[in-house]
Amino acid sequence: MSPTFERPITEQQKEIAQRLPAGENLLLDYLHKLERHRRGRRAVLARLSSLQAVNRREHHIRIASSTFEPMVKQLKGQVFTLSNCDLIFVFKEIALHEVESVIVKLRFMFNEDPALTDEGVGNRPSFFDWFLLERDYDSLLHLAQRMASDEEQRRSQEQMNSNKPIAHRRPVRRGEALTTEMLAKLEDALASADLANMLRRQAVCAIVGNTPPQPVFNELFISIADLRETLLPKVNLASSPWLFQQLTETLDRRILSLLNKHDDRTVDGDISINLNVQTLLAPEFLVFDDNIKASMRGTMVLELQKVDIFADLGAFLFARDFAHDRGYRICIDGVNMESLPFVDRVRLGIDLVKIVWDSAMMDGTLPNGETIETYVDRCGPSRSILCRCDAQDAVDFGQSMGITLFQGRHVENMLAAATAAKRGILSRRR
Amino acid sequence: MNIPVPGGDGPEIVTQESLLLGAAERISRIRDGRVAVHIHLSRLRPQNRQDGHVRIALRMLEPIVNAYRGQMFLLGTSDIVFMMKDPYVTDVENMIYKLRALFSKDPLTFQDGGDGQDKFCTWYELGESGDYEEFLQVARAATAAARKRVREKDAAPAERRSIDSKILGEVLTRLATMDVSKLIRRQAAMVIAKETQAVVLFQEFFVAMAELQRVLAPDINLMGNRWLFQHLSQTLDLRVLGALTGMKLRAQPNVYSLNLNISAVGDRAFEQFETHVKGQAGISVEMQILDILGDSRGFYATRQTLRDRGHMVTIDGLNELTMQFLDITQFDADLYKVTWSPDMTEGEHALTMSKAVATIGGDKILLARCDSEAAIGWGLNRGIKRFQGRYIDTMLAAFTMQSCDKASACTLAQCTNRHAVIAGPLRSECGNNDMLDSSPVMRAPRARSQ
Numbered sequence: 001m002s003p004t005f006e007r008p009i010t011e012q013q014k015e016i017a018q019r020l021p022a023g024e025n026l027l028l029d030y031l032h033k034l035e036r037h038r039r040g041r042r043a044v045l046a047r048l049s050s051l052q053a054v055n056r057r058e059h060h061i062r063i064a065s066s067t068f069e070p071m072v073k074q075l076k077g078q079v080f081t082l083s084n085c086d087l088i089f090v091f092k093e094i095a096l097h098e099v100e101s102v103i104v105k106l107r108f109m110f111n112e113d114p115a116l117t118d119e120g121v122g123n124r125p126s127f128f129d130w131f132l133l134e135r136d137y138d139s140l141l142h143l144a145q146r147m148a149s150d151e152e153q154r155r156s157q158e159q160m161n162s163n164k165p166i167a168h169r170r171p172v173r174r175g176e177a178l179t180t181e182m183l184a185k186l187e188d189a190l191a192s193a194d195l196a197n198m199l200r201r202q203a204v205c206a207i208v209g210n211t212p213p214q215p216v217f218n219e220l221f222i223s224i225a226d227l228r229e230t231l232l233p234k235v236n237l238a239s240s241p242w243l244f245q246q247l248t249e250t251l252d253r254r255i256l257s258l259l260n261k262h263d264d265r266t267v268d269g270d271i272s273i274n275l276n277v278q279t280l281l282a283p284e285f286l287v288f289d290d291n292i293k294a295s296m297r298g299t300m301v302l303e304l305q306k307v308d309i310f311a312d313l314g315a316f317l318f319a320r321d322f323a324h325d326r327g328y329r330i331c332i333d334g335v336n337m338e339s340l341p342f343v344d345r346v347r348l349g350i351d352l353v354k355i356v357w358d359s360a361m362m363d364g365t366l367p368n369g370e371t372i373e374t375y376v377d378r379c380g381p382s383r384s385i386l387c388r389c390d391a392q393d394a395v396d397f398g399q400s401m402g403i404t405l406f407q408g409r410h411v412e413n414m415l416a417a418a419t420a421a422k423r424g425i426l427s428r429r430r
Numbered sequence: 431m432n433i434p435v436p437g438g439d440g441p442e443i444v445t446q447e448s449l450l451l452g453a454a455e456r457i458s459r460i461r462d463g464r465v466a467v468h469i470h471l472s473r474l475r476p477q478n479r480q481d482g483h484v485r486i487a488l489r490m491l492e493p494i495v496n497a498y499r500g501q502m503f504l505l506g507t508s509d510i511v512f513m514m515k516d517p518y519v520t521d522v523e524n525m526i527y528k529l530r531a532l533f534s535k536d537p538l539t540f541q542d543g544g545d546g547q548d549k550f551c552t553w554y555e556l557g558e559s560g561d562y563e564e565f566l567q568v569a570r571a572a573t574a575a576a577r578k579r580v581r582e583k584d585a586a587p588a589e590r591r592s593i594d595s596k597i598l599g600e601v602l603t604r605l606a607t608m609d610v611s612k613l614i615r616r617q618a619a620m621v622i623a624k625e626t627q628a629v630v631l632f633q634e635f636f637v638a639m640a641e642l643q644r645v646l647a648p649d650i651n652l653m654g655n656r657w658l659f660q661h662l663s664q665t666l667d668l669r670v671l672g673a674l675t676g677m678k679l680r681a682q683p684n685v686y687s688l689n690l691n692i693s694a695v696g697d698r699a700f701e702q703f704e705t706h707v708k709g710q711a712g713i714s715v716e717m718q719i720l721d722i723l724g725d726s727r728g729f730y731a732t733r734q735t736l737r738d739r740g741h742m743v744t745i746d747g748l749n750e751l752t753m754q755f756l757d758i759t760q761f762d763a764d765l766y767k768v769t770w771s772p773d774m775t776e777g778e779h780a781l782t783m784s785k786a787v788a789t790i791g792g793d794k795i796l797l798a799r800c801d802s803e804a805a806i807g808w809g810l811n812r813g814i815k816r817f818q819g820r821y822i823d824t825m826l827a828a829f830t831m832q833s834c835d836k837a838s839a840c841t842l843a844q845c846t847n848r849h850a851v852i853a854g855p856l857r858s859e860c861g862n863n864d865m866l867d868s869s870p871v872m873r874a875p876r877a878r879s880q
Contacts, residue, residue, distance in 0.1 A: 180599035180661075187595060241724055242660040246595065249657065281482025286489055307724045311656055313751040314477060314535060321532050322486050338726035341760045348755055367730050368760055 024148040027080040027088055031141050038133040040093045043140055045129040046106060049084040050115040053229045061085050064109065067102045071095050073423065083151050088144075090133075103128055177239035178247075182232060187250055189231055195254055198222045203415060204272070204385055204407045207395055212418035213411055217270035217301055220259070222251050245307065249276050256284050260291060272301035272331065276308045280319040289326060301352065303333040306343060320349060331385070337361050341368040345379045354385045357394040357408065373401045447576035450503040450511055451569040457556065463516040464556040466565050469529070470538070472507035473549060478536045479508045487529055494525045506576050511569075513556070526551055535751065540777040592654025593647070601647055602665055610666075611673040611853045613641045618826055618849070619687070619796060619818035622810075622874045628825075630869035631796075631816055632685035632714055635674060635852070637666060660691075660720070667694035675699075675706045677852055680867040685712040689746060691721050692728045695736065704739070714742035716767065719752060733762070744796075750779040753786040767796045770805045770819065787812050803875070810877035823849060829872045836861035 034041060048056060048064060061081060068079040068089050076098070077091030091099055107127075110116050119127050131140045200223045205213035228237060237244050252274050259273070279285055280302065292300065302323055309316045309332060320330055331352035335343050337360065345353050365371055376384050382405065386398040389408030398406060457464060471479050471487060488504060491512060495502045500514035514522070530550055533539050539550055554565040593601070615638045621631040643652050653659050667690050674686070686707060694700055695715060707713065715736055722729045722745075733743050744765040748758065750773060758766060774783045787795060792813030800806055800819030809817060827845035831837040837845075839861065848860045860866055 180595050180602060184594070184596040184599065240661060242657045242664070243595070245724075246655065246657040246661075278482065281486055283485065286485065307720060310723045310752075310756075311720050313755055315480075315482070317535055317751070317755075318478070318483060318486070318532055322490075325490070325528060325532075336726065338730060339723055342723060342726070342756060344755075344757055347757070367726075368762075 023080045023082045024144065024151045027082070027090075028141075028144045028148045030078055030080070030090065031137075031144055034090070034133065035137075038137050041090065041133040042093060042096065042099075043088060043090040043131040043133065044099060044103065045131070045143075046087040046089075046103075047115065047125065047127050047129070049082075049086050050125075050127065051085075051110055051113050052115070053233060055110055055113045056085055057226050057229060058223070060109075061087075064106055067105055071098055071102075073420075082147060083154070084147075176235050178232075178235050178237055178243050179240070180243065182235060183243045183247060186231055186247060190250055190254060195222055195251075195258060198226045199255070199258065201271075202407060202412060204387075204405055205411050205415060206404050207399070207406050207411070207414075208404055209399075212421075213406070213415050215270075215415065216405060217272050217299060219272045219274075219301075219303070219407070220255065221274060222255060224248075224251075227251075245305075248274070248305075249279070252276055253279055253282075253284065256288055260284060260287050270299035270301075272303050274303045274305075274333065277304060277312065277315050277319045280304075280323060281315070299329075300327070301329045301331050303331045303354070305333050306335055306339060309348070310342075317349075337372070338367055340366050340372075340375060341370065345383060352383055352385060352405075353379055354387045354407075355403075357386050357388045357390075357398070359393070362393075362397055376402045443577050443580050445573065445576040445580065446503045446505055447569070447572040450505070451566075451573045453501055453503075453513065454566055454569045457513070458562070461556045461560075461562055462558070464513060465517060465519075465522075466511060466513045466554040466556055467522065467526070468552040468554070468568065469510040469526070470550060470552070472505075472509045473538050474508075474533060474536050475538075478533060483533075484508050484510075486532070490529050490532070491525060494522055497521075505572055506579055507572075509572075511572075534778075537773050537776065590649055590651040590654075592651045593658050594655070595658060597647070597650055598658045598662060601650070601652070601662065604646055605662075605665055605669060608645070608669075609673070610637065610669045611677065612851075613637050613645065614670060614673060614677075614852055615850050616852055617818060617823065618683075618869070619798075619816060620822050620825075620872075621817075622815045623871075624874075626874050628872040628874040630684065630826075632687040632712075633683035633869075634687040634689075634716070634818070635670070636689050637670060642666075660724075664691050664693050667691050668697055668699045671697075671699040671703045675703045679852065680864045681869070682707065682711040683867075683869060685714055685742070687714040687716055687742075687744065689716045689718075692717065692725050692732050695732045696728075712740070712742065714744050714765070716744040716746035718747050719745065719756070722761065750774050750782055754779075754782040758786065758790060764794070765796055765816070766790060766794055767798050767818075770797050770800050770809075772804070775808060784812065787814065806875050807877045810875070825872065825875070826870075829870055830865050830868075833870075834862050834865050 046064065048061060051060070065079055065081050065087055068077065068087075071077050071089075071091060072079055074095075076095040077089055080088045080090075082088065089099065089102075107116060110127075115124075116127050118124055131137075133140065199220060201218040201220050203213070203215040203218050205215050207213045224237065228235065237247070255273060256275070256279065275285070304316070323330055329351040331354055332343060332345070332348070332350050333354045334356060335353055336356040337358050340355065343353060361372055366375065381402045384403050385405040385407055386394060386403045387407040389395055389398070389406050389410045391410050394408065394410065395406055395414075454466075469487070469491075471484060474483075484504065487510060488502065491502060491510065494500075494517075495512045495514060498514035498517040500512050500517075502510065502512040504510055530539050533550075541549070543549055554561040554568075556562045556565060614635055617634050617636070619631045619634060620628045623629050639653070643650075646652065652662065670688070671690075671694065674688075690700070704713065713736075715732075717729070717732075736743050742764045744767055745758070745761050745763045746767045748766055748768045750771060752758070753768065771779075773779050792815060795814050796816035796818060797805060797809040797814050798818045800809070800817050800821045802821055805819065806817055806821060809815075823846050824842065827842055827849060830849070831840070831842065831845055834845075844859075848856050849866055851857050857863065857866070
């Protein structure tokens with residue numbers, strides 16, 4: 001997920017994106033199964049939702065949830081991540097000490113946050129809640145039911161919203177608009193900020209039939225969501241698209257210099273980075289080109305934004321031929337279903353097209369009346385990537401259109417599940 | 431430190447050119463097996479020889495020059511000269527072939543001068559019976575030219591700084607209170623109605639960028655950052671719409687053509703302008719590909735809205751490249767505005783244009799920036815009937831002067847310039863504003879067979 005193709009993100013879309021798939025339902029399911037096995041089981045609820053936004057970013061949640069992983073692998077318990085970021089760990093009593101030490105770790109992780117420093121002050125609930133299933137089963141079940149139904153409601157609301165006709169689905173403008181003053185401040189901050197901890201990677205995977213996803217390459221990007229929460233919590237970045245474009249260009253340059261500086265293994269393996277045409281012709285790209293091994297270039301993908309390509313076709317064609325000569329592959333990024341008709345991959349001489357998933361695609365046709373299937377067929381099934389897949393229906397739909405490459409949070413989850421399953425088998429064998 | 435003598439030759443200026451000359455002179459005694467190649471990047475179109483292009487060209491050549499213990503020089507003109515010893519010629523030729531391919535969209539690489547000379551690069555055999563003297567002459571001339579350039583550059587004003595987000599904020603503040611009506615320019619487009627008649631199709635109203643630059647921020651290059659300029663143009667649109675709504679002309683044009691961002695069409699300023707001209711003139715909105723790709727969803731909605739209200743949708747700023755790499759028909763517009771370029775008459779571009787005109791239909795194409803009779807002739811021969819540009823401006827002024835009773839007091843250039851403005855001294859100097867605002871029927875230009 002590149003910063004730029006998060007561009008039309010609305011508050012609502014962000015919510016969808018941040019929601020991990022139906023943790024509530026999984027929890028509810030699990031609790032039902034435990035109905036006859038309450039004895040000797042406990043649960044702990046960690047209210048990560050009460051943390052400040054800066055401490056509640058995606059990676060915080062991921063790290064927090066992963067502290068329970070070793071016990072999950074030893075089959076001592078199950079961890080559930082809820083859509084509001086809260087974690088629930090249901091475990092066997094024998095693991096109580098281990099759980100307590102994990103709780104200590106979590107307290108340490110967030111010890112600066114008011115949710116923990118002011119714990120129990122006034123009406124503030126405690127950060128952790130403990131349940132003894134033998135005694136508290138019903139209240140826990142109740143809690144899970146309530147959360148599941150809240151979640152259900154939210155989903156149907158989203159469904160309704162996404163079924164509205166195209167004209168009504170213009171991005172909702174919420175929050176303050178991004179102004180030139182803010183952009184200037186942001187750019188100043190970025191010049192000195194250490195962005196290394198905001199560098200993310202997300203896999204583009206081949207998914208064929210029901211087989212687990214196979215990573216093809218990893219996209220490196222700076223998480224705009226993190227950046228925004230750190231630097232401009234109340235600003236709606238989509239409100240000024242061209243200023244936002246300028247910001248992403250600054251970020252893309254920063255990634256390049258980050259990669260040039262870090263001599264670690266960040267750029268090892270098959271990766272893609274976001275660039276703009278001008279940067280591709282800039283000295284910092286030539287340094288990057290020098291640094292990476294010539295043998296790796298066949299699997300290096302450069303992602304260019306559609307607006308950047310069409311802003312100056314002459315410059316793009318030059319940059320494209322140079323990049324191809326050096327063995328890079330070129331991917332056009334951020335193509336939504338509305339702009340798809342304008343992007344003719346073969347004509348443009350581009351290797352890959354990233355199509356942004358949109359549930360409105362399920363209606364079947366593009367604005368020019370053509371079907372997505374026809375488009376994919378002409379573009380080449382192995383040349384089309386469906387990105388921002390945040391639920392299974394995106395993958396199902398993509399597969400039905402002949403797409404085999406996918407990216408997005410759901411794909412990450414599938415990948416994680418497949419890896420965990422594999423590890424499980426291995427550890428059981430041992 | 432040497433103090434330069436006024437008017438004297440001054441200290442020797444070290445340039446890449448003088449280094450090249452030095453290197454060329456040093457090898458004078460052992461020249462066997464040496465060759466030099468001069469790559470004429472300076473002959474490329476300016477947009478194809480910017481820093482990035484030149485940097486990449488150097489990068490492409492580097493390995494081969496190093497492999498044959500060569501030296502490479504980047505001249506101030508963007509030309510590249512390199513010398514090598516005993517190179518494997520096929521290797522070098524292959525590399526130059528690759529380099530040439532990078533510039534394949536520039537006429538330098540596809541144009542045939544007819545004299546059998548390669549305009550892209552020149553080889554020099556520096557050995558005994560070779561072209562050493564000739565090469566030395568080239569190096570000397572380059573050195574002299576560079577020295578002259580350096581001196582002139584010292585005298586020339588510093589280059590304008592590119593706009594950044596901080597300055598953009600200040601510029602927007604200034605723009606908010608400025609009277610933009612003096613910056614608005616007008617240009618008529620013409621359509622050949624029958625064999626012999628040319629009528630005004632519409633009058634386009636737009637902002638003179640050079641003027642805007644001068645008034646808003648003379649020391650800043652407003653166009654130096656594409657995205658920030660796009661942001662600026664969104665505000666500019668609204669200001670222009672406001673000024674046009676308050677504008678008083680003697681006669682309304684039959685159609686107003688306006689360059690607008692998609693965001694402007696959804697604004698109240700556009701509605702107010704609509705109300706202002708309702709029942710008196712039509713409206714055509716010219717949109718840019720960049721804006722459409724940035725907000726395609728908005729484009730479809732806007733296109734529909736404009737049509738529902740009886741307006742025309744025009745795609746602006748097309749050229750031989752966009753015609754080749756985009757399926758233009760996907761825009762489903764009423765008119766496609768293609769910028770004329772002499773490059774269209776040759777090679778790959780000529781083929782592209784013929785195909786595009788055949789697909790879209792001559793009736794939906796307007797050839798813009800026609801500055802010569804050749805442009806009009808080229809269009810007419812391909813079935814294009816709509817034209818705009820300096821050539822048309824002059825035609826219109828000449829026609830006006832023929833029938834204007836005040837014409838004896840003016841020159842053709844004055845009349846042309848006065849047509850282009852809607853306010854200010856230039857307009858008030860004209861004794862016949864009625865004629866300035868009129869849309870006459872003229873005799874159509876005719877195509878000479880090509």
